[in-house]
Amino acid sequence: xxxxxxxxxxxxxxxxxxxxxxxxxxxxxxxxxxxxxxxxxxxxxxxxxxxxxxxxxxxxxxxxxxxxxxxxxxxxxxxxxxxxxxxxxxxxxxxxxxxxxxxxxxxxxxxxxx
Amino acid sequence: xxxxxxxxxxxxxxxxxxxxxxxxxxxxxxxxxxxxxxxxxxxxxxxxxxxxxxxxxxxxxxxxxxxxxxxxxxxxxxxxxxxxxxxxxxxxxxxxxxxxxxxxxxxxxxxxxx
Numbered sequence: 001x002x003x004x005x006x007x008x009x010x011x012x013x014x015x016x017x018x019x020x021x022x023x024x025x026x027x028x029x030x031x032x033x034x035x036x037x038x039x040x041x042x043x044x045x046x047x048x049x050x051x052x053x054x055x056x057x058x059x060x061x062x063x064x065x066x067x068x069x070x071x072x073x074x075x076x077x078x079x080x081x082x083x084x085x086x087x088x089x090x091x092x093x094x095x096x097x098x099x100x101x102x103x104x105x106x107x108x109x110x111x112x113x114x
Numbered sequence: 115x116x117x118x119x120x121x122x123x124x125x126x127x128x129x130x131x132x133x134x135x136x137x138x139x140x141x142x143x144x145x146x147x148x149x150x151x152x153x154x155x156x157x158x159x160x161x162x163x164x165x166x167x168x169x170x171x172x173x174x175x176x177x178x179x180x181x182x183x184x185x186x187x188x189x190x191x192x193x194x195x196x197x198x199x200x201x202x203x204x205x206x207x208x209x210x211x212x213x214x215x216x217x218x219x220x221x222x223x224x225x226x227x228x
Contacts, residue, residue, distance in 0.1 A: 004157070031214060043158070043204065045215040056215055091157060098214035100146045100165035105158040 002026045006092050006106035013082050014114055021077045021109045023092030032075045033093040033103060034067065036060070043091065049075065050098070079111075087113045116141045116207045120219035128227050133192040135222045137179075137205030140186065146208040147188045148216065149179055153201045161203075164188060175199070200226045 005024045013019045025032050034046040047057040049067055066078045075094075079086055089110050093103040121136040139145055146165050150158040162173025169181045179190045188205060202223050206216040 042220045043218040045217065048214055099208065102148060102160045102163050103216060104160070107157040
């Protein structure tokens with residue numbers, strides 16, 4: 001069964017550094033998402049992406065965050081200048097369509113900011 | 115705006131006993147509802163979804179959930195727990211229309227005792 005893959009599984013970065021989290025969504029899916037889960041807290045929506053543009057973003061997704069689909073297969077999340085509070089598990093998801101179509105999640109990237 | 119409340123952050127059952135994980139939602143539009151399961155060090159796996167076709171929804175691994183509009187609930191059940199069911203379970207709501215983001219509950223950790 002096709003799945004969403006995320007790399008790396010664990011990323012350790014110094015505060016203030018840029019980090020790029022990578023995702024390969026399921027190939028025939030059209031909608032892409034990033035979520036994060038801070039340790040001990042609920043999974044939170046960051047951003048959705050469709051037709052090569054952001055369709056919705058949360059308050060968390062400020063100017064330090066950006067997303068890109070550079071080559072038709074990868075979907076990346078960039079954090080420009082990381083803060084300690086960015087430490088979390090970041091999940092990529094994709095769905096064939098929006099609305100009632102289920103989102104399929106990757107195994108996540110654990111981001112640790114030192 | 116949507117929200118999800120999962121009653122009980124931790125539920126413990128004996129192997130073979132009934133599993134009942136509670137989820138109540140709030141949505142200003144007819145909701146799409148989902149249950150996801152997360153095994154240790156893995157991503158979120160879809161268990162089942164409600165999209166208004168039928169109020170009783172069957173999912174994978176013997177789980178099912180019933181949508182009750184009058185109670186704004188979508189509780190997850192399984193008649194007989196298995197050791198392999200031990201995991202964290204998340205209820206999520208999507209608002210439909212152009213609002214595709216998932217809003218998650220805080221999760222319920224299920225432990226199964228032999």
